[in-house]
Amino acid sequence: MAKSAKSVTDVLLQKNILHCAICKNLLLSTPVMLVENAGNLCSTCYNENFLESKCLQNTALEELVTTLSYPCRFRENGCEHWSSSGDLLDHEENCRYRSKKCPMYSICQCVWEGFPTEFVGHFINCHGEHIINFENSLFYLDITFSEEELIKLLVMKNIILLLKMQLSLEKNKLFYVVCNVKDDGSNYDYSVKHKGNSESYIKTRSRVLDSNYVYKSVDECDAVSVDLLSLQQTVKVTNRITNIFKIKTYDTPVHYIGERMLHFFECPVCKSFMKPPIYQCQSGHSICNTCKPRLEKCPTCRAPFGMTRNYSLEGLTAGVSYPCIYHDLGCMMSLSPAEISRHEAVCPYKPYNCPLPQCTMSGSHDIITNHLQEFHSDHVVVSDSHGYAESFRLEQHSLYNHIFDRKVLLAFDHIFRLTCKRVSDYCMWAAEAIGVQSELKNFVYEVSIIDVRRPEKRLIRTDYCLNEMPEEDLFKKCIMFPNSILSSYSSHGMVSYHFKIKKGV
Incomplete structure (x- = not known):
């Protein structure tokens, strides 16, 4: 019966019986006026130009129009939706098969418009520099205070x-919205860590919206908003905000206990998952052992804290696999409370700090590598095998007890900090591998003292690269050359040396 009704509607549509004679739209608005020498007109097209024409209200057609169901006008694009005249306009307004405009108009005045199936191809061909391909549901995006708007196409496999x-x-705010290009009903959530020049961050969460939201003005109703003043005070944002996006798909395998269960282990202050010892206030609200010393009262009920432990919750942790604290950065490891703490100390997803003093920038390996080359290029050497050469005046007493050379070497996809110091009797060299504790013994550093008068005459020493450590400890485990020996390699009081990193055997 339904198919028969649709067939009748299709016949009437083909003969234009249900369309306005002027605008050619369906006669969905009343009154429908039958005008001599014109035909049936919708309420919009029937105006003062036809007041002197013979006409009458076509109530029979109005009743027929309200009785029938109609196909979406984007049927040719693939939409199979049918609905009554009252619901059709609402559906077409949000139909995922409606023609798409390019959202890049506000960035570069692109006026492309086409079918949804053509949209991604257009973006790849015309706006390839605005595409982010990412894996493990994770990507980074920086925005500076000089950029008013960013639009990016995010591609991860079939998402x-x-x-x-x-x-x-x-408004002193950062707004953003993430939309699903396919509008296929997939359910995605995402979280964002907003970072500046400190190790702290502000985290926000939201859901992925339908694609039509990207064409609307971004405001506090539809978009997530982050207060810039909070970012400046909390995470020391100056001119650049680093945003770490984590997309969550509900069909992605989860390698640890579900979030609903982990919610009971979430500290109400730092949002990390609590591990023993777990404390509780007089009312029974729990808090982690890191946050408890900082607070006198419970953040939930304001009751005072004592030394009461939540042994029931602690007992449950034995059966829980904890996700790594860097899971938002891509780590999928999950282990027992004791094991996860050891893993987190050497996790390859652990954020790097800028290895140069006085700089508080932190981020992933790629972010810090780019940061070093952009902001500290005078102190950066990029070389897998050659290292770098330098010289200094041996009798320059003003250098005693001071660092006289510090470089960052980018080699073998790792970051190394090379430091040189002089004291009254020795010159000392040390190399630290940044963030690679598990691979430390794979790398050695080599210092060559070169006699420039006879380049074949060299004094060479090697040692394993060190962990990151305070300066006062660094030169207890370094390569040292007595000044008395260096003087025999000097030329006109200048000593030349070559410093490089090598892969261990």
């Missing part, structure tokens, strides 16, 4: 999303 981010200095 295609659009990100729109706006920085409003007038």
Whole structure:
């Protein structure tokens, strides 16, 4: 019966009986006026131009129009939706098969418009520099205070999303929205860590919206908003905000106990998962052992804290696999409470700090590598095998007890900090491997003292690269050359040396 009704509607549509004679739209608005020498007109097209024409209200057609169901006008694009005249306009307004405009108009005035199936191809061909391909549901995006708006196409296997981010200095807020290009009903959530020049961060969570939201003005109703003042005070943002996005798909395998269960182990202050010892206030609210010393009262009920332990919750931790604290950065490891703490100390996803003093920048390996080359290029050497050469005046007493050379060497996809120091009787060299404790013995550093008068005459020593450590400990385990020996290699009081990193055998 339904198919028969649809067939009748199709016949009437083909003969244009249900369309306005002027605008050619369906006669969904009343009154429908039958005008001599014109035909049936919708309420919009029937105006003062036809007041002197013979006409009458076509109530029979109005009743027929309200009785029938109609196909979406984007049926040719693939939509199979049928609905009554009252619901059709609402559906078409949000139909995922409606023609798409390019959202890059606000960035580069692109006026492309086409079918949804053509949209991704257009973006790849015309706006390839605005595409982010990512894996493990994780990607990084920086925005500076000089950029008012960013639009990125996000691609991870068969997931295609659009990100729109706006920085409003007038409202002192960062707005952003993530939309599903396919509009296929997939259910995605995402979280974002907003970082500046400190190790702290502000974290936000939201859900992926339908694609039509990317064409709307980004405001506090639809978009996530982050207060810029909070970012400046909490995470020491100056001119650049680093945003770490984590997309969560509900069909992604989860390697640790579900979030609903882990929720009971979440500290209400730092949002990390609590591990023994776990404390509780007089009312029974739990808090982790890191946050407890900082607080006098419970953040939930304001009751005072004592030394009461939540032994029941502690007992449950034995059967829980804890996700690594860097899971938002891509780590999928999950272990028992004791094992996960050891893993986190050497986790390859652990954020790096800038290895140069006075700089508080932190981020992933790639972020810090790019940061070093952009902001500290005078102190960076990029070389897998050659290292770098330098010289200094041996009798320059003003250098005693001071660092006289510090470089960062980018080699073998790792970051190394090379430091040289002089005291009255010795010159000392040390190399630290940044963030690679588990691979430390794979790398050695080599210092060569070169007689420039006879380059074949060299004094060479090697040693294993060190962990990151305070300066006062660094030169207890370093390569040292007595000044008396260095003087025999000097030329006109200058000593030349070559410093490089090598892979261990």
